Amino acid sequence: MTTAIKLAKAHLKLNFPKPMAILFLMSLTMLAPHYPRIVSAMFFVMVISSVLGITRETRSEELLLTLPAKRSDLVKGQALFVFILQLVYLLCCAAAALAAMFIPFYGKTVAVAQPGMVGNLAFFGVALAVYGAFNFAFMPLYYIKNGKVSPATLLIACIAALVAGFAVYGIFELLAQFVPSVGAVLRSFDFGTLGWQLLVLFGGAAFYVGASALSVMLAVKRYERG
């Protein structure tokens, strides 16, 4: 695991423009009124796909594979890099969502002027579940064959992962729409539902960890066949 951590650090240090800076700027879309929060929360995909695409194009992956590291470490390192970006991005989004609660907009606040679920704790639980589904679809598709991934493969992996992610979100939106008790948790800032919000948050986090770990295992298996 130490080698995988070193590889993740290598990605964080060597990619430029710094992905973190771009993610921070993208998270500010959470402050836009009438803009769906979940769309803002998915902008990390653009950063990740461009960073991974450039890494393959410039044969940076090949360079990393010549270091004292195993092929499985490379997958784990890159996955860790992706997960770090996702979590940092979600934190930025959370900060922006919090700020949106205090920004006035036509007598209300920006936070309530956005469609869909409100930016409460439960939303970030749902977002984690969406990210987990994204990873579960993306990782095994992206690491289909070592060194032979074309831009089309990357695009297909991204699209499939986005479909998986939005499908999970769609389920929650449907539940919020048709099950009043779920709607009360997902569509309100009411502190009375804080316990349920926390439950969704931790449930989402658990799903994220499980799905992401499984995605790495599958990706390693596929990549090692290459």
Next chain:
Amino acid sequence: MDSETYALEVTELVKDYGSFKLGPISFALPKGYIMGFVGRNGAGKSTTLKCIMRSVGLDGGTVKVFGENVAENEIKIKEKIAFSTGTFESFPRAKADTLAKVYASFYPTFDFGKYDSLKKRFSLDGSKRLREMSAGMRVKFSVALAMSHDARLYIFDEPTSGLDPVSRDEMLDLFAELIEDGEKSVLFSTHITSDLDKIADYLAIIDDGCLIANGEKDAVLAEHTLVSGATLTGEIKDKAIGYKSTPLGFTALVKSADLPLKGAEHTARPDIEQLMIYYSKGGRRNDNRN
């Protein structure tokens, strides 16, 4: 056999991409020597080196470094290997020194003093981003990185291809310096055969995924003879590894053991380039697949 006799032993190595198959190939590099790994573009040189470094999965065969199977102790063995590529395009927006720091985190023996002195020797500016460097400078940087940790086996993939003649000569001097203590070994792939004429002790020639000649450079060259004459006879055609025929005469590469041949008016020792050309041009192939 002493496990330390060979720096590198490649046995029955196979990599099958579907559209291209490498091997099975076998060769060994004795400790303290330089081996030139030569072949035309697309012959399988880089694939072989990637297999040695396990950058790609093997479909068969084994690779041993100083007697240890790379598959069994990959990380430990890779710490003893320095690898550099002649087409260094990686992390173009990173600064050279930043990449060196990352590199150093993987090698416990990375020596920044050595890195600085190599930067000076190659006139490299570590504060530059890699994309701001010329192709030749990037190659030099890649070699500087590779040589800054205490490796025992140096693998260079086309290290001189993007360099001007002066830089190439400097690089070859550096390789020669490396093996002075008799402990270090160098394997370098190239299609610039004049580099091998200068410094290689051993030679492995690859074509279309097959090893066509391999061994001590002088022995490999002595095994072959270039024959020429006015008329290409059937006997020469039959024995030739490859030949060129014009209305004015012919030149053919044959095994020295097949001499004398009727119609061979002149004989000469071939150089590496001629070996490569005649083998690649077709005709008989040395059966090194076994």
